[in-house]
Amino acid sequence: MKEIDCPNHGRQHVAIACTAIPAALLDGETRGFHWYEDDRGIACALCDDCARAMEQGSKPPHAMQVMCGACFESVWNMNDQPPRIS
Ligand SMILES: [Zn+2]
Numbered sequence: 889m890k891e892i893d894c895p896n897h898g899r900q901h902v903a904i905a906c907t908a909i910p911a912a913l914l915d916g917e918t919r920g921f922h923w924y925e926d927d928r929g930i931a932c933a934l935c936d937d938c939a940r941a942m943e944q945g946s947k948p949p950h951a952m953q954v955m956c957g958a959c960f961e962s963v964w965n966m967n968d969q970p971p972r973i974s
């Protein structure tokens with residue numbers, strides 16, 4: 889499993905999320921949290937806007953980026969721990 893060096897959490901497993909997900913940690917504003925695991929077992933999350941775009945088959949407004957798994961979990965907690973979508 890790939891690892892990332894987080895300034896807050898040290899060495900962590902990676903997660904992948906659209907840029908609106910880590911942004912929630914900076915301004916405390918939640919923008920939805922739709923998460924799933926990819927075929928490598930890496931947790932991935934999309935905000936409401938990106939999830940909607942994917943559903944409609946259009947291009948999501950935010951790029952996907954690698955982020956710290958513990959930070960990912962913090963945003964998940966901020967969104968009241970939604971269940972995995974797939
Ligand atoms: Zn997004």
Ligand SMILES: [Zn+2]
Pocket residue numbers: 894895896897898900956957958959960
């Ligand atoms: Zn972190």
